[in-house]
Amino acid sequence: MTEQPVDVDPGGQNVAGEAPAAEPEAVTADTTVHDDDVELERTIGLVGGLAIGIGTMIGAGIFVFPGLAANNAGLAATVSFAIGGVIALLVALPTSELATAMPRSGGGYYFISRGMGTAYGAIVGLGLWLGLMFASAFYLVGLGHYASAVFAELGVGLSFSPVTGIGLLFGVVLTALSIGGTENTATLQNVVVGILLVVLTGFLSYGVLDAVGVFGRGSVPGAFFSRGHFPVLTTAALVFTSYLGFAQVATVAGEIKQPGRNLPLAMVGSVLVVTVFYVVTIFVATSAFGANRLGQFGETAMVEVARDFLGLPGAVAILGAGLLATFSSANASILSASRAVYALSRDALLPRKASEVNLRYGTPHVALLAAGGPILVLVATGQVELLAEVASFLHLIMYGLMCVALIVLRRRNPEWYSPSYRVPGYPVVPAVGALASFGLIAFMQPASIGIGVGVMLVSYLWYRYYAGDVTLKGDI
Amino acid sequence: MTDRPPILVPIRVLEGESVPEGVPTLLANAHVVLLGYHVIPEQTAPGQAQMQFEERAKDRLDEYEAIFEEAGATVERRLVFTHDGQKTIDRTITEHDCLAVLVPNATGAVEDVFVAVRGTVGVDRLARVVAGVFGAMDASITLYHVAENEETDEDIGTLLDGLVERLGDRGIDTSTIETRVERDRDPLDAIVDASAAFDVVVMGETDPSLATFVFGMPATQVANRFLGPVLVVQREPAPNQREE
Secondary structure, three states: OOOEEEEOEOOOOOOOOOOOOOOOOOEEOEEEEEHHHEEEEEEOOOHHHHHHHHHHHHHHHHOOHHHHHHHHHHHHHHHHHHHHHHHHHHHHHHHHHHHHHHHOOOOOOHHHHHHHHHHHHHHHHHHHHHHHHHHHHHHHHHHHHHHHHHHHHOOOOOOOOHHHHHHHHHHHHHHHHHHOOOOOOOOHHHHHHHHHHHHHHHHHHHHHHHHHHOOOOOOOOOOOOOOHOOOOOOHHHHHHHHHHHHHHHHOHHHHHHHHHHHHHHHHHHHHHHHHHHHHHHHHHHHHOOOOHHHOHHHHHHHHHHHHHHHHHHHHHHHEEEHHHHHHHHHHHHHHHHHHHHHHHHHHHOOOOHHHHHOOOOOOOOOHHHHHHHHHHHHHHHHHHHHHHHHHHHHHHHHHHHHHHHHHHHHOOOOOOOOOOOOOOOOOOHHHHHHHHHHHOOOOHHHHHHHHHHHHHHHHHHHHHHHHOOOOOOOOO | OOOOOOOEEEEEEEOOOOOOHHHHHHOOOOOOEEEEEEEEOOOOOOHHHHHHHHHHHHHHHHHHHHHHHHOOOOEEEEEEEOOOHHHHHHHHHOOOOOOOEEEOOOOOOOOOOEEOOOOOOOOOHHHHHHHHOOOOOOOOOEEEOOOOOOOOOOHHHHHHHHHHHHHHHOOOOOEEEEEEOOOOOOOHHHHHHHOOOOOOEEEEOOOOOOOHHHOOOOHHHHHHHHHOOOEEEEOOOOOOOOOO
């Protein structure tokens, strides 16, 4: 067993007089070792890591965005998803290298705070926490749309739109479950992701065969760039929320077994898998109806696509899958948000109290409430596209900075930085990854950019006020 | 004492489990690998639990370590925060080459030891544990075997005599060793019934089979019904398993 020494020494104190928690001594394949023989067990394997990545991502890209994306970009929405996938891959590769060098909880926040210093770390860390809340809220609104579609399917006429109400309800349920539930949910997550992949593979295979005319119907042809070229990029910016999940794998890097092998495989693997699924989905969906009609169906367009192919059973299957997928995405994001709060509080950027563990359930109730509470406010806005874009904005800032952090670390090459996986194509891949991440932001709506910049500004001011003396940067 | 068998004593340190009465004396001649572990739900990062509970857990382990050392054992300790207690126990067994795991239950003074002998496989490790732990004690040892249908008396004789001889080689007074054989019974029930009158049980780990997945490992079932301490002797680790 190879032991990897950890030699970063955080220091300083925040306003409340709390210092960052001590760093561990070493990282092994099975544990993180602290002094005096205290160990933190690593329990998540490759399958678990992949399930976290895919489970977080697939809910959005397949079940919420096809209608919206087709409405914005036409058939060329396929390209938008492909662009998103390429950018995600360009970031996932450098993230893998950083994660194998620093397999600790907190993911992107940890890499950036250690590689580039506390100020950047604080902006990214607080941004990650808030970004995950925006993402969770987005998934919950999507869940609301699916649940409403179930009502519509059952013929229950409601005089009001139940979308927001259902989203709020599930937000409360999820937060309560994660605080009070101590059942083993990881296995469940693996099963859910497995079911989703099987259902989608079956459905998409049928769809592809149908689209190329095997069943004798032929596809609805449409001009590829029916909305022009520019919307392809704005749509890519919008749907990038579908690619946020691989960074969630890095958030639990401290719990992944054999991190040197499993982290890169889980991150790159989940990006590749979902990219293929997304592109095929959009292709199938647009060829079934043409972009114009698909766009009119909105968030639950996939249900109509399934109905068109397979009748009522198809619609029911996709409704069920949509509920499962958006639920699991929201759940994974709330848990990641709570991990982010823990990482910040460990480093004294948030009060230590924030990561306190509940004595009865052993769960971090303060961190979970700090994630679940604001999510409800965000869900109440019901703005799917805005929530998605702000979530993407905050993540893209982190992605870009992770690529920069990698270049900084490679150039300074400190003694403690010894990743077991090295990104191919250095320095081109991380440089292009950073440029692409920052570049994509330019194509977002002004409102999303405004909110995103606001969050960053507040994060920076919080750092100056609360933890200006804390140093987290590794010795480089 | 040159050959102290390493014995794992796993304790859920923050859930009120402590070192039961009699156990320190029982393991006075062993090398105790004291594993304090705390199982946390998945919503919680192990480091988060560590930040909050490390001090308390360490204080308790300090106490337990002192108790074992006072009784005469050598002690090595670990404190682990984990999502999966079984994985932690299995890993610690491998990393510290533990010969046996103790299921910690209370006992009085140890006067008679019940050793369930399954077959020739692992007999050497069984002998090391029994001789190492009970060699210097004034205890009588009963070797117990439940015969299978096709086993002849001769086979059984060879098996048990061989073990007695090994124990003798390791410095045990063979006159304190008794052997008992039973036939035509379900081994598990037989062991539970026969061991009831003894102070401590030593038995081997069995191969995992479908039945063990459904009903739990026989060793666990025996421990649940026996109520006293059980030493579960571990299988020889497969040579290439460690570099997985």
